[in-house]
Amino acid sequence: MDNKGIVVLGSGLAGYSVIRELRKLDRDIPVTLVTRDSGDYYSKPMLSNALAQGKDAAGLVLTRAADMAAQLGIKLLVDTEVHAIDRANKRLDTTSGALEYDRLVIALGADPIRIPVQGDAADAVLSVNDIADYARFRGLLGNKNTVRAELVEAHSNEHISTGSMRTEVAIMGGGLIGCEFANDLAAAGHAVSVIDPGPWPIASLMPEQAGQQLLAPLAALGVDWRFGTSVSRVDRAASGYLLTLADGAQLQTDLVLSAVGLRPRIALAQQAGLAVNRGIKVDAHLRSSDAAIFALGDCAEIDGKVQPFVLPIMHAARALAKTLAGEETPVVFPAMPVVVKTPAHPVAVLPVARDAVGTWQLRSNSDGVKMEFIDAEQCISGFVLTGRYAAERNEMSKQVGQRALPV
Ligand SMILES: Cc1cc2nc3c(=O)[nH]c(=O)nc-3n(C[C@H](O)[C@H](O)[C@H](O)COP(=O)(O)OP(=O)(O)OC[C@H]3O[C@@H](n4cnc5c(N)ncnc54)[C@H](O)[C@@H]3O)c2cc1C
Structure with missing residues (x-):
């Protein structure tokens, strides 16, 4: 058990991004990455647009696990499942044995929701x-x-x-x-x-x-x-x-x-007595209810929100890397539109909270639609752009928070 330092759980976008960002700031802090999969780095969003491109799974791997470990200067434990977090002793119980940490980053992702159906299949x-x-x-x-x-x-x-x-x-x-x-x-x-x-x-x-x-x-x-x-x-x-x-x-x-949705993987955190809600509850510093444990990615609920998308993860990873390197840094999210990969009719959407108060206003509709969500203060707080308008997402993002023009 010579491996204290930072231990990261999960080798998805969240786990690898925080380590990559940390290494830009500090090459020396010992980092161990534990993952139950192969540890190969791939782009998860490609999973839903790879068939038409004729790509098989091997073709989606961007960097092999061993090369990631060498590039990032980390110890990588692949095919290793974490069973329990012992917070009192800062120790993990894994299928490859016990592992100690000084600080822990949980980036375990989310499980597909299974809707119960009847039938023999x-x-x-x-x-x-x-x-x-x-x-x-x-x-x-x-x-x-x-x-x-x-x-x-x-x-x-x-x-x-x-x-x-x-x-x-x-x-x-x-x-x-x-x-x-x-x-x-x-x-x-x-x-x-x-x-x-x-x-x-x-x-x-x-x-x-x-x-x-x-x-x-x-x-x-x-x-x-x-x-x-x-x-x-x-x-x-x-x-x-x-x-x-x-x-x-x-x-x-x-x-x-x-494809009915995902549920953040909170079981390990919950069993360890960390505060959880839909996801593992963390503050703007990505810090959980235990000061030595952080969480980000699909498993985390940051200031009350689970945002299972690439851009929030990249922003969270950058902020957390700074905090881990010694400069306490809260994450600040800009407007982050989600691009829906439907080439037959492209879509970009800046979603609004389910309970948001306001109305959707149609701005244009020819070969697609451009719609803005106008909140109670008459400001634009969300949008959806489809078809030929989808390319305007960066332009629209700049208008978020501004007063909406009269319809
Ligand atoms: C099909 C698809 C398409 C998508 N397209 C887009 C898109 O176009 N744009 C966009 O913004 N977002 C998209 N997303 C969402 C985005 O890909 C995810 O938000 C992001 O990849 C999640 O990264 P993560 O690291 O949090 O989780 P994951 O990538 O799920 O990583 C979790 C890691 O934890 C490991 N793990 C889990 N449990 C254990 C355990 N007990 N012990 C050890 N290791 C464990 C797993 O092996 C894995 O390495 C898409 C998602 C899917 C599924």
């Missing part, structure tokens, strides 16, 4: 939240195509429609990630159904006029939208699965992908 529902999930998913898509390609070859004199070459994928959830997968799968030639109890795409972030912009462009790629219903049963069928929806409709599909 409920366990066949997939989710893609990391590179290993993607490898599996892509393999299943590919297998189907290989089997069908062999079928076509073996029956070269018979007609097998090219439609049967496509894997049919039913996506549970028409939110941001569901829409991205729908666009990617459809662009890669697969048949896609999106099933969502909500009223329009990405309804939790966008008003109706904006969400509806996605309907026709994705339908033109072959996406079959099913709103106002949900998946009740998944049963095995002669080939693939039979879905039964809450409205009684039935759907035959080869794969079922769930």
Whole structure:
């Protein structure tokens, strides 16, 4: 147990970013990174737009784990699961043994939410939240195509429609990630159904006029939208699965992908007695209820907000690195629009809090929409830009907080 110093849990964007930022300030503090995966560095957002680009999981790896460790000058423990945090002794219980820390950074990410469904194939529902999930998913898509390609070859004199070459994928959830997968799968030639109890795409972030912009462009790629219903049963069928929806409709599909949201991984922190809410509660310094323990990324709730996106993580990582290097630095978030990777109809949205008071105002609508969220003080506090307006996100970000022009 010679490895005190800073221990970082998790080798995702949050874990690696904070170490990279720290190393710009200090090459000497001992840092150990513990991760239950391979530790290879990849860009998670690529998971939902890699199929159409023909990328397999290996093609998504940007830097191998050993090279990350060498570049960053850290000790890296891969394939190592952390079981418990003993705060009194500043010690971790891991599958590779005990490990002591002076300061601990928790960057454990989030788990896909599993919606309970009935049926004998409920366990066949997939989710893609990391590179290993993607490898599996892509393999299943590919297998189907290989089997069908062999079928076509073996029956070269018979007609097998090219439609049967496509894997049919039913996506549970028409939110941001569901829409991205729908666009990617459809662009890669697969048949896609999106099933969502909500009223329009990405309804939790966008008003109706904006969400509806996605309907026709994705339908033109072959996406079959099913709103106002949900998946009740998944049963095995002669080939693939039979879905039964809450409205009684039935759907035959080869794969079922769930994209209904993520839940911050708080169990370890909770068991250790740290303050948690939806995420691990931290202040603007990313400090938890224990002064020696910090958290950032998808597992953290910073000043009451969980922001599971790249830009907030980068800002948090920079601030936390300074604090860890000795200069107490609160994170200050600028306006951080989220780009939805739906090339069939691009979208950029600066979301507003669920309980925000105000109204969405339509500013322009030709080949897309430009909408602003005007709050109670008549200021712009959110926006959504779709289609040709999506490119204006940086310009719009500058207007956030300013008084809105009369409509
Ligand atoms: C498909 C998809 C597309 C996305 N697209 C975008 C986008 O376009 N733009 C955007 O801003 N955001 C996007 N996001 C969100 C963004 O990718 C995430 O917010 C970010 O990658 C989360 O990083 P993280 O380090 O917090 O978590 P993760 O990357 O999940 O890392 C968590 C780490 O913790 C490790 N771990 C977990 N439990 C344990 C344990 N008990 N012991 C040891 N190690 C453990 C894991 O192995 C992993 O290394 C997307 C997310 C998904 C899933």
